[in-house]
Amino acid sequence: MTKLFDFNNELSDKIALVTGGTKGTGKAIAERLSKAGATVIITARHHPGSMDEKLHFITADLSRPEGNEKLVKEILSSFGRLDILINALGGSETPGGGFAVLNDKDWENTIQTNLLAPVRLDRGFLPQMLERRDGVIIHIASIQGRLPLFDSTLPYAAAKAGLINYSKGLSKEVSPKGVRVLTVSPGWIMTSSATKMMERIAESSETTIEEATQSVMDALGGIPIGKPAQPEDIAEFVGFLVSPRAKYLTGTEYVIDGGTIPTI
Structure with missing residues (x-):
């Protein structure tokens, strides 16, 4: 008889971190993993005020190296390990007007948050995953990595393109050692x-x-x-990717955009 998965408890023995988990898509992902039984940690610069009581919150500014170091140390000290890392933090605060209005600070801030924060967290949590030969890392990118909008989000698009490339390279290195690495690139999310x-x-x-x-x-x-898309659309797919049902998937970018990108 075929064994059926218990979707409500399939992550009951897992510890997960969702960056950007206090709002939007990150929040939906955190709640989805929690419903699947995972112990879920979320982080942001400020406490959200109200949140699901099952989630664990740690204050950290991931746009700075010291914020990433603080988060890694606190999680490993308090929880002992991390099984699932969802790098969902991202966004753009650059002004409109194209390339001419963007200065170095605009570029640096965007790249710190959208590319270097995931790189630093991967570097912090991968050693214990590799030691156990078990773990899943999901990078939430964007279709702007392929379909950039130049008016106000060019640095964001460039950072996400870099994240997609980095994610593929990382998967080649660590997948043979037991850690799956995947990228999810959403389109416009309401x-x-x-x-x-x-x-x-x-x-x-x-x-x-x-x-x-x-x-x-x-x-x-x-x-x-x-x-x-709705945030829950992305969260449901991420919930599948980190589950045992997706154990053969690694190194792939999954585009969830309702067909927005017009090419194959």
Whole structure:
């Protein structure tokens, strides 16, 4: 008889870290792994105020090297090991206007958060994973790694392209030693922040939120499935990737964009 997986408890013996786990897609991922039975740690610069009582919060500024070092030390000291690392932290705060308005600080800050933070955390947690020959690392990238938007997020797109490349190289090194490394590249996700942005666009352009949403989809070249993703869509797939059901998957980038990228 075929053995059935218990999806509600398949991660019950695992300890997971989700960076950026206090809001948006990171929060949805953290809650999904917790529901699967994992002990889940989340981190941000500031405490979110209200959060799922099953989650463990550690304050850390991952845009700085010392923040990454602090987080690694606290987790290994308090929990003894880490089985699953989800590098979900990311974002762009650079101004619009193209390359000419971007200075070195804009580039450095974006690369620190979107590329170097995952690199540092991987470096901090991989030794104990390799020693046990067991572990999963997921890098949350973006379709902007392939489909950059130059007006305001060029550094972000470049950092995510670097993350995708780095993730593939890392997988080649550590997969033979028991650690799986994968990349998930979402398209546009309708987080609470995105919803607020649609409200601002609608107000400034005197249109509806639906029309504002369509204008953004048009700027992306269209989303064939007809709508942005929800954070839970990404979280559900990540939950599969870190589970025993995906034990043969490593080194691959998975694009979840509703068909946005128009090429194969």
